[in-house]
Amino acid sequence: MKFKLSNFNYKLPKELIANRPVPHRDESRLMVVHRDTGKIEHRIFKDILDYFEEKDLFVLNNTKVFKARLYGYKEKTGARIEVFLLRELNAETRLWDVLVDPARKIRIGNKIYFGEDENLVAEVIDNTTSRGRSIRFLFDGTYEEFRKKLVDLGHMPIPKYLQREADEEDEERYQTIYAKVEGAVAAPVSGLHFSKQLLKRMEIKGVETTEITMHVGLGTFKPVEVEDLSKHKMDSEQVWIYPEAAKKINEALDQNRKVVSIGTTTLRALESSLTTENRIIPFNGWISKFIYPPYTFRLPLKLVTNFHAPMSTILMLKSAFMGHELMMEAYHTAIKENYRFLSYGDAMLIL
Template sequence: MKLSQFKFKLPEDLIAKYPAKNRDESRLMVLHRKTGEIEHRIFKEVINYFDDKDIFVFNDTKVFPARLYGNKEKTGAKIEVFLLRELNEENRLWDVLVEPARKIRIGNKLYFGEDDSMVAEVIDNTTSRGRTLRFLFDGTHDEFKEALYKLGETPLPGYINRPVDEEDAERYQNIYAKNEGAVVTPAAGLHFSRELLKRMEIKGIEYGFLTLHSGLGNFREIDVEDLTKHKMDSEQMIVTPTLVEFVNHAKDTNHQVCAVGTSVMRAIESTVSTDGHMKAYNGWTNKFIFPPYDFTVATSLITNFHMPYSTMLMMAAAFGGYDAVMKAYDIALKEKYHFGAYGDAMLII
């Protein structure tokens, strides 16, 4: 497959700037893989496609307030710092991106907060935009993290072109989010409300959790036409023996396994053994899934409508079939579905 095969024109007004009023009342397009049939539903009707002992797999990663604004020493220049991950707890070292990168050198100090209460020193240049910062802070690690996160804001994707508001801290987070470490929310899960989870339980639909800390690599532009030459950024993931047993049993008893989001699908496929079953794993994955690809565990996928050229669109096309998914996207554009993290959902079944 070529990068140019995932091009389509997305009008600005179809990119969702705000979430739906109620999580489970976004629109839902259902694409049937075998027939190509398409249905238009409301998201909470998703459970109509599943039965007793079917299983949903969620990603319970938790997004932290990763975007900070600071000032450079002496010049006072405004610098955006995007926290990627903590490298060393004891020494307060963080892997970050900075903008504008050209203004930041090793040895520069950055000040954060109205009273410059947080100070960081640049100690390494890792890429053209990436840096390692050492935060200077007296206190426990918990106190440091609390102070740091108070300065940060919810890291909405750049295509949601508006200021962050108070509601985003809650709505750009799944209701079951638990394990902190993501800078990108697994958006397919944003459609699940507590009421919907309860209705799933009543119907006998089961669910389990894995953790994959979604990073900014999801939004990094692919700069090669030949997709086999693209390298994904590595992301940390944990798949427990309990979930593995749960999912493999569902597979062996011919029940549906629904991956809620492309991050879940990626994690599942990163752990599949030669016999087609999942195995427990705690480590990193840089798996890149694009058509054609044979999926061995999940029987259905819930995902949002993604940006042109994105790796998430490529995975959806790999699962649903390239022609069927691109046709579904044409229909979504005509029917004015909303795209992006705060947008509408698709069930590929």
């Protein structure tokens, strides 16, 4: 069957979109889906260890979200402008790729002022897309002082659909507890369910972990606007598969131990770093792999993921991973059972 965009539509009730995280990270709900039998179970996330044994391996994405959302004012008019930092292009010249909103107000040559003292200024250098701009920051200070200024003025980039400003709770909860390597503009949300207590229980049980880094970009959530999926292009995202992680994953697979990918970002990164013999190799670079059915996964992994939006690229990956009919059945069950959806929502374990 050739899949089209419309195959991935479903009706998501607004009241099921989680606006806030549950009080305790590991007490979100967990739907367990068995691909071999089609069986669906309803558990709590901290029960996840019931499905794993000593020496099984969890692969975590240790990317750290940075405060990518800034608010400034356009010179002369004073119009409030949101500047969303995507990636640093050149540290020496302080050149960045950004998104601006409202974009129609921002043209090449415009300046945007930030902060009450207005000593951080951005000049628009180029138009990259309808909302995208290249900007150069002008700041009288060292690079370290400049980066500190960005942190001081920045806001946690919680999703727009939440329709609210980020607050202190988001500062903590829109970040995994094992986040280390700064560079993501969106959280690897499957990892948000892990608590310190759960990681300690994993350690006691002998369930192992290893870490990779994939800086989640907005491309993961970029809407698919073509019915023919082969015409959709993913934005590039930066990945590091460390030698130690590659070694641990290969050894676990060789010994028929369970290996579970925490999140679709981790899964895409691993699938993008395989040799022809299906071995994970160390990797440092950019990937833009778009996974949609029909696709044969080359690694026999399990997957932890959240419940994602209709017609999203992540939904398409999950369809390829677990089979389209079973995925749609799981989603319809989740709606019927009032699971919480999207970034702060509940989790799914696919075995």
